Amino acid sequence: xxxxxxxxxxxxxxxxxxxxxxxxxxxxxxxxxxxxxxxxxxxxxxxxxxxxxxxxxxxxxxxxxxxxxxxxxxxxxxxxxxxxxxxxxxxxxxxxxxxxxxxxxxxxxxxxxxxxxxxxxxxxxxxxxxxxxxxxxxxxxxxxxxxxxxxxxxxxxxxxxxxxxxxxxxxxxxxxxxxxxxxxxxxxxxxxxxxxxxxxxxxxxxxxxxxxxxxxxxxxxxxxxxxxxxxxxxxxxxxxxxxxxxxxxxxxxxxxxxxxxxxxxxxxxxxxxxxx
Numbered sequence: 367x368x369x370x371x372x373x374x375x376x377x378x379x380x381x382x383x384x385x386x387x388x389x390x391x392x393x394x395x396x397x398x399x400x401x402x403x404x405x406x407x408x409x410x411x412x413x414x415x416x417x418x419x420x421x422x423x424x425x426x427x428x429x430x431x432x433x434x435x436x437x438x439x440x441x442x443x444x445x446x447x448x449x450x451x452x453x454x455x456x457x458x459x460x461x462x463x464x465x466x467x468x469x470x471x472x473x474x475x476x477x478x479x480x481x482x483x484x485x486x487x488x489x490x491x492x493x494x495x496x497x498x499x500x501x502x503x504x505x506x507x508x509x510x511x512x513x514x515x516x517x518x519x520x521x522x523x524x525x526x527x528x529x530x531x532x533x534x535x536x537x538x539x540x541x542x543x544x545x546x547x548x549x550x551x552x553x554x555x556x557x558x559x560x561x562x563x564x565x566x567x568x569x570x571x572x573x574x575x576x577x578x579x580x581x582x583x584x585x586x587x588x589x590x591x592x593x594x595x596x597x598x599x600x601x602x603x604x605x606x607x608x609x610x611x612x613x614x615x616x617x618x619x620x621x622x623x624x625x626x627x628x629x630x631x632x633x634x635x636x637x638x639x640x641x642x
Contacts, residue, residue, distance in 0.1 A: 606633055
């Protein structure tokens, strides 16, 4: 089971895991994480393992999906345990999250708290710091009818800020689960390669029509909501410009990609309203 501990620590989720984790445990745990992320944007986790026996197969899949759904929402994760094999959990977690992950023995709880609180204070300070001019603007477009409008707005802002500009499009290459093997894999194909080539030509044409000079064009494949913030973090982007459109619920107002970026992006996000 996963139990939340009653500790007042802004920006830090405090949980204890015991026994063997099940799908039902994650169905209770994930909504609480959602609440913390909505409140603080980015959070750290204090995760204590007590009489821990691992995961059921479906629970392990839920754990992987959790890391993919919130790749940029965790700052630091402290795992506290008392068994040698539990140390490997922190090592196995690192490839699947951008968070800093550290393991502490059960007698190092105070050290774990100090490590997490130090980062929480730093994060709060960054949120209250004075705004500065943007240095690197990433304009992400989906080649819809609104693409030229989004590009124009992004270029105007970047010119005003004298910022570096990157123009990005993500070709959808979803990840599929193989029920027979419990593995996941990206669906790369000749079709994906063909779409990447076409997209690059289209972005070049859009940039030429907009009179954009010294713009770096990037084409990636994968999921836009994952690849855009990942690119932004890797290339020190401090503003992402994206269009607003969508099909349902909140995403009907902002678009699924824009909605995800507002919650997960490591930088400011400007959502450009659709042109009518």
